[in-house]
Amino acid sequence: MENPFRYSFNEKRYHTYNYYLKTRYGCKVSKVILDAGFTCPNRDGTKAYGGCIFCSARGSGDSNSYSSDDLLVQYRKNKEIMDGKWPNGLYIPYFQAYTNTYGPLEKIEGMLEPFMKMDEVAEIAIATRCDCLPDETISYLNGLTKIKPIWLEIGLQSSSDKTGEAINRQYSFEDFKDALYRLEKTDIDVCVHVMNGLPQETIEDMLDTIKDISHLPFEGIKIHMLHIIRDTAMAKMHEEKPFNLITREQYIELVVRQLELLRPEVVVERLTGDPLKEDLIEPEWVLNKTTILNDIDKLMRKLDTWQGKSYE
Ligand code: SF4
Incomplete structure (x- = not known):
């Protein structure tokens, strides 16, 4: 069967990150x-204490074994792993842990400027919150886009403010939209993070999140399955009163339906989470990322569907 999806050079029926990087840079980018x-x-108490209920003590930066090292040392050590596999590749420094625009502008400048000068750095990705993007910071980051592409990774999880409250997110869907509209006037790219399987959410709520955001100005998306990590508020909640997590089959079908609703131009950076095995409580099936992705591909082929098929 021919693949009708235009942003693909293989069987994939959604706009993969690999497709984006290969067509933009022509080589392996990590x-x-x-x-x-x-x-x-x-x-830190400015908005709340304890963080979003699923967030680990390391601000969702748990895969980084060198987080206490100096930034350039972390970069060198984490990069070494990839250097062996792809000696002529390019890199994207990804400021992943916590909220990387929450602080004085000088600190943000100090974080970014060494990387802006490196030829091997293709672009920069910065994880942050929609309520930590003052105009001054946006203007500075927009200036950097003249040198290299800058991506902001902005958490949303759900467009429902009721869910936002339940997960202690401390910003509203309106706050999120306001940040996206301010960023639309710049050359900064935005990758939105969405999470499936949050407590109290139905499959319809999760589809609504994609419907609610699909027309907004952003360039990329990461769709995660909720995973319960040790020593988080959610782990405690689940221990006291266990809630139902969606099954692997439900997740695969849901993601296919979400992709159908998504604008075809949006780059899909992730369709799975990436928890450390030793920290994961549930669900165990999230550890097997490759088979989840394969099953998403299979279902899309079987249904003869693709990203954006139901986007209006
Ligand atoms: S905004 Fe991000 S870093 Fe802060 S608590 Fe929530 S998930 Fe963790």
């Missing part, structure tokens, strides 16, 4: 995770 030593207003 993300290098970094912890720049920021915190989060949802942890």
Whole structure:
């Protein structure tokens, strides 16, 4: 069967990150995770204490084994793993842990400027919150886009404010939209993070999130399955009163339906989470990423569907 999806050079029926990177750079490009030593207003008491209920003590930067090292040392050590596999590749420093625009502009400048000068750095990715993007910071980051592409990775999880409250997110869908509309006037790219399987959410709620955001100005998306990590508020909640997690089959079908609703131009950076096995409580099936992705591909072929098929 011919693949009708236009942003693909293989069997994939959605706009993969690999497709985006290969067509833009023509070579292997790898993300290098970094912890720049920021915190989060949802942890230090400015907005709340304790953070979003699924977030680990390391601000969702748990895969970085060198987070206490100096930033350039972290970069070198994490990059070494990829250097062996792809000696002529390019890199994307990814400031992953916590909220990397929450702090004085000088700190953000100090974090980024060494990487802006490196030829091997294709672009930069910065994880942050929609309520930590003052105009001054946006203007500075927009200036950097003249040198290299800058991506902001902005958490949303759900477009429902009721869910936002339940997960202690401490910003509203309106706040999120406001940030996206301000960023639309710049050359900064935005990758939105969405999470499936949050407590109290139905499959319809999760589809609504994609419907609610699909027309907004953003360039990429990461869709995660909720995973319960040890020593988080959610782990405690689940221990006291276990809630039903969606099954692997439900997740695969849901993601296919979400992709159908998504604008075809949006780059899909992720369709699975990436928890450390030793920290994961449930669900165990998220550890097998490759088979989940294969089954998503299979179902899309079987249904003869593709990203954006139901996008209006
Ligand atoms: S905004 Fe991000 S870093 Fe802060 S608590 Fe929530 S998930 Fe963790």
